[in-house]
Amino acid sequence: MGSDAGNQLGKLPPQAVEMEEAVLGALMLEKDALTAVIDILKPENFYKDAHQEIYKAIVTLFNNSEPIDLLTVSNQLKKDGKLELVGGAYYITQLTTRVNSAANIEYHARIITERAIKRDLIKISSEVQRDAFEDTTDAFSLLDHVAQEIYDVSESNIRKNFADMKSLMHEALLELEARKNHSDGLTGIPSGFTALDRLTSGWQRSDLVIIAARPGMGKTAFVVSALRNAAVDFNHAVAIFSLEMSAVQLVNRLISAEAELESEKIKKGNLADYEWEQLLHKTSKLTKAPIFIDDTPGLSILELRAKCRRLKSQHDIQLVVIDYLQLMSGDSSKSGGGGGNREQEIASISRALKTIAKELSIPVIALSQLSRAVETRGGDKRPQLSDLRESGSIEQDADMVMFLYRPEYYGITEDENGMPTQGTGEVIIAKHRNGSLDNVNLKFIGKYTKFADLDMGSGGEGYGSFGSTGIPSEFDSGNTVTFGSKINNPGSDESSSDPSSTTPEDGPAPF
Numbered sequence: 001m002g003s004d005a006g007n008q009l010g011k012l013p014p015q016a017v018e019m020e021e022a023v024l025g026a027l028m029l030e031k032d033a034l035t036a037v038i039d040i041l042k043p044e045n046f047y048k049d050a051h052q053e054i055y056k057a058i059v060t061l062f063n064n065s066e067p068i069d070l071l072t073v074s075n076q077l078k079k080d081g082k083l084e085l086v087g088g089a090y091y092i093t094q095l096t097t098r099v100n101s102a103a104n105i106e107y108h109a110r111i112i113t114e115r116a117i118k119r120d121l122i123k124i125s126s127e128v129q130r131d132a133f134e135d136t137t138d139a140f141s142l143l144d145h146v147a148q149e150i151y152d153v154s155e156s157n158i159r160k161n162f163a164d165m166k167s168l169m170h171e172a173l174l175e176l177e178a179r180k181n182h183s184d185g186l187t188g189i190p191s192g193f194t195a196l197d198r199l200t201s202g203w204q205r206s207d208l209v210i211i212a213a214r215p216g217m218g219k220t221a222f223v224v225s226a227l228r229n230a231a232v233d234f235n236h237a238v239a240i241f242s243l244e245m246s247a248v249q250l251v252n253r254l255i256s257a258e259a260e261l262e263s264e265k266i267k268k269g270n271l272a273d274y275e276w277e278q279l280l281h282k283t284s285k286l287t288k289a290p291i292f293i294d295d296t297p298g299l300s301i302l303e304l305r306a307k308c309r310r311l312k313s314q315h316d317i318q319l320v321v322i323d324y325l326q327l328m329s330g331d332s333s334k335s336g337g338g339g340g341n342r343e344q345e346i347a348s349i350s351r352a353l354k355t356i357a358k359e360l361s362i363p364v365i366a367l368s369q370l371s372r373a374v375e376t377r378g379g380d381k382r383p384q385l386s387d388l389r390e391s392g393s394i395e396q397d398a399d400m401v402m403f404l405y406r407p408e409y410y411g412i413t414e415d416e417n418g419m420p421t422q423g424t425g426e427v428i429i430a431k432h433r434n435g436s437l438d439n440v441n442l443k444f445i446g447k448y449t450k451f452a453d454l455d456m457g458s459g460g461e462g463y464g465s466f467g468s469t470g471i472p473s474e475f476d477s478g479n480t481v482t483f484g485s486k487i488n489n490p491g492s493d494e495s496s497s498d499p500s501s502t503t504p505e506d507g508p509a510p511f
Contacts, residue, residue: 014114016047024051025097025098025099026105028068029099031069033102034058034059034062037106045113050091053077053080058073124149147302147306189203189234189363191230192228192230192234193225193453196427205357206362210398212402213404214369214370217409220244222404222442223321224257224449230318238318238321239293239308241295241320243298243323244324253450259282259283260278260282261279299328300328304328319363325368326346330345347394354398371388380410381410405426405428406425407426408421425442427442
């Protein structure tokens with residue numbers, strides 16, 4: 001019986017008209033009341049059109065630094081030709097009688113906003129239902145459109161509030177105290193490269209890091225090495241979105257580097273019995289590592305954002321890598337179905353990557369291609385910021401821009417100091433928002449597709465100044481190859497007994 005009565009009454013959209021009247025009345029009673037709600041309430045949050053017009057008039061007066069009261073609001077509405085539309089001066093007078101003070105205005109404003117969000121969601125879901133029944137609708141375009149609409153509702157209504165200096169100082173001091181307890185100097189997610197971590201203190205949370213190079217310089221090899229170090233040596237959950245290589249190809253690279261078996265042998269499966277044993281033994285830690293690989297081709301920024309949020313909530317990922325930026329697609333709903341300017345699309349992608357880094361409080365590393373201007377330039381062909389392809393916004397949005405440079409790729413056999421360049425790579429920090437600019441030299445082992453610290457002589461620590469605190473003892477003993485850190489101590493038992501674990505001949509093979 002009760003349900004029949006409910007069906008006869010029908011449904012009303014979510015609303016709080018009485019709250020709207022109370023808020024508008026309070027705004028006209030107390031001159032400072034608007035400052036408490038102006039960042040919460042927008043005109044479209046009001047259910048009644050009349051209330052929207054009254055609130056617009058109040059905001060106009062506020063922007064013009066004029067007093068807000070019964071008379072000024074009525075006068076503003078009269079100037080706008082909206083006074084009769086809202087019910088005349090009598091209705092505005094009635095609003096001020098509905099409330100005694102602005103004491104609860106912020107609470108009332110939040111309820112109005114919540115009702116508006118619900119109305120927006122009902123509108124979106126109605127449109128989805130309508131479009132989903134249409135045979136001509138592309139399901140994936142609709143899915144992308146819905147995700148963007150819901151995200152826009154979330155972004156426009158849920159904003160982080162400001163923080164006072166007292167609470168910020170307390171937070172900053174707690175961070176400083178935590179850093180003081182890190183004797184190794186690492187405050188972010190370690191890359192596993194001693195000199196680089198000393199310079200950057202690790203990949204910092206909320207940072208967007210761009211690693212750029214020409215094809216063949218070893219971008220993927222470098223980032224996979226750093227990713228593996230963070231996951232295996234330091235047990236940080238990491239995710240890589242590989243748009244260029246399949247997940248299995250990426251895992252084969254990890255296996256090759258971890259077991260120190262040539263990538264060609266891994267690809268062909270041409271392994272001797274002892275090499276199989278070596279592979280199984282040395283990759284046991286890799287098997288348990290918290291590494292998540294997504295090889296979805298043509299990944300859109302909306303898909304990336306959704307997947308990163310899911311990985312953060314389910315696995316608490318601490319680092320995200322995108323390989324590589326130019327293979328991503330932007331928001332098709334904003335670029336007119338893909339007909340937009342590519343430079344604008346790349347700009348929107350780089351901005352979105354920075355937003356993800358900040359929202360999830362994790363470092364986001366995006367690989368990027370450099371333009372051919374590097375090849376046509378004379379001299380040593382070192383890359384520079386102007387070589388970043390397709391958009392200057394990549395440089396603007398990034399907190400750190402790093403270039404990978406291998407002189408031997410261009411046939412340069414000696415550096416400016418007369419040192420041989422074979423088997424070496426250089427990380428050039430061209431932009432560092434929160435630190436200094438410098439170059440870091442690393443070893444490039446082409447046959448194992450990995451980067452490592454340059455040898456520091458026999459008997460040296462496996463991880464330089466961070467070795468004593470950062471890496472568990474089994475990684476520092478010389479009995480296990482630490483991928484991305486110093487390779488095996490030539491004097492260890494394993495390196496002398498196993499022919500494949502000796503220091504390799506560094507090949508210049510491009511990867």
